[in-house]
Amino acid sequence: MQGGQILQRLRDRFGGAVVDTHEHRGDATLVVDRGTLVDALRFCRDEPTLGFDVLMDLTAVDYQRYPGREDGPRFDVVYHLYSLAQNHRVRVKVRVDEDDAAVPTAVDLWPIANWFEREVWDMFGVHFSGHPDLRRLLMYEEFVGHALRKDYPINRRQPLIGPKQ
Amino acid sequence: MGVGSFFTSKLDEAIGWARKYSIFQYPFVTACCGMEYMATACSHYDIDRFGAGLPRFSPRQADVLFVVGTISQKMAPVLKRIYDQMTEPKWVVAFGVCTCTGGFYDNYATVQGIDTIIPVDVYIPGCPPRPESVIDGLMKLQDKIATQTQRF
Numbered sequence: 001m002q003g004g005q006i007l008q009r010l011r012d013r014f015g016g017a018v019v020d021t022h023e024h025r026g027d028a029t030l031v032v033d034r035g036t037l038v039d040a041l042r043f044c045r046d047e048p049t050l051g052f053d054v055l056m057d058l059t060a061v062d063y064q065r066y067p068g069r070e071d072g073p074r075f076d077v078v079y080h081l082y083s084l085a086q087n088h089r090v091r092v093k094v095r096v097d098e099d100d101a102a103v104p105t106a107v108d109l110w111p112i113a114n115w116f117e118r119e120v121w122d123m124f125g126v127h128f129s130g131h132p133d134l135r136r137l138l139m140y141e142e143f144v145g146h147a148l149r150k151d152y153p154i155n156r157r158q159p160l161i162g163p164k165q
Numbered sequence: 166m167g168v169g170s171f172f173t174s175k176l177d178e179a180i181g182w183a184r185k186y187s188i189f190q191y192p193f194v195t196a197c198c199g200m201e202y203m204a205t206a207c208s209h210y211d212i213d214r215f216g217a218g219l220p221r222f223s224p225r226q227a228d229v230l231f232v233v234g235t236i237s238q239k240m241a242p243v244l245k246r247i248y249d250q251m252t253e254p255k256w257v258v259a260f261g262v263c264t265c266t267g268g269f270y271d272n273y274a275t276v277q278g279i280d281t282i283i284p285v286d287v288y289i290p291g292c293p294p295r296p297e298s299v300i301d302g303l304m305k306l307q308d309k310i311a312t313q314t315q316r317f
Contacts, residue, residue: 139274140239147273155271160241160282 001088003028006050010090014040019095029091037094038104044081044090045109052081052090055106058116060124064098064150074098075126079106102127123148181311184228184254186216188306191227193247196234198261201293210296215303224250229306230283235263236276248283254316256286256306261293268292 001009007021007028017036022029032040044052057080063069073095082089094103105128106113117128118137125146128134136143142159145152192202206212206220213219221227224247236244248257259279262268265288267277279285286309289302 143238143273152273156273157277158238158273160238160276 001049001086003088003090006088006090009047009050010040010043013043027091028089029093031093031095034094034096034103037092038106038109040092041079041081041106041109044092049086050090051083051085053084054082055110055112055116056080056082056089058106058113058120060120060126062124062148062150075101075124077103077120077126096126101125102129104128105130107131122146125149177315178311180315180317181313184315185307185310188215188217188229188303188310189219189221189227190217190229190231190258191222191224191247191251192220192231192233193244194231194233195236195240196261196263198233198263198293201291201296201299202231202233202260205296205299210300212300212303215300215307217303224248225252227251228255230255230257231260232257232264232279233260235268235270236279236282237274238276239274241276241282244279245282256310257283258302258306259285259288260299260302262290263292265290 003023003026007023007030010030011018011021014032014036017033017040018030019033020031030040044050057078059078061076061078062074063072063076064074075096075098076093077096079092080089081092096103103126105117107117107130114132115137117131118133118135120126121128121134122136122138123146135141139147144158145156192199194202204210206218211218217229224230228251230248230251232244259265263270263275264279267275271277276282287302287306289298291298294302
């Protein structure tokens, strides 16, 4: 299925919950409302014509001080989906505010989301509600802050951790 | 100068001479510098000429800790424990800029020089250091071992 057809299918199904869609050189992107996110992801996975059975990537973007997004929601959480059977892809985004940086978990849909979401929590401090085990993935538990946020100083030093007792 | 002090100094030298040619290293290899370490250790450059040809893969049997490659904050406690497990006398070589200063990894994940965790005897800069630099560092370490006050 072409990107435009995928987006059309999703717009038909979710209507007002779709905040934005765009397509650039074959990369189709759907921006969806947070309340509809899990429904949209489940539809992408289970609808036979879409069949997105692989969650290729789950990450986030910090748009703090980004031109045009100064006042808007600070974070985008980004899902890259791929269908093995159909060989097509779609990108799903959801926008969240800094004060309420939480997204429903996708672990129930794709088990791989477990570690992806832990990484996003670790690096960006976006919470995933319903996640079974939301701990830091890459950094150690004594680490203070979230390293990939734009307001994390590049040269901030963390206290050294001693050997585990 | 008494006879005793003269004798002690010569014993120091004899022990220093023996120790500097029997370096058993523990290669703590974490990153790309390891390739250059292997090149130095193999027959072309041949650190066996300096009595350092037998790496030990247990810190309890090693004299010199070669820290080769970037040390992350998460790895720091492991490195500290390895150092603590080595028996005296022991020396530490910081191999490559990452271990000397953190190198270009001025970021949230990297230790800014292993001397923030453990004492270092010889710093070998370079990214990675050429085998010639490593051999130069090894010979400086040998000088240090030979001329220091020996404890035994």
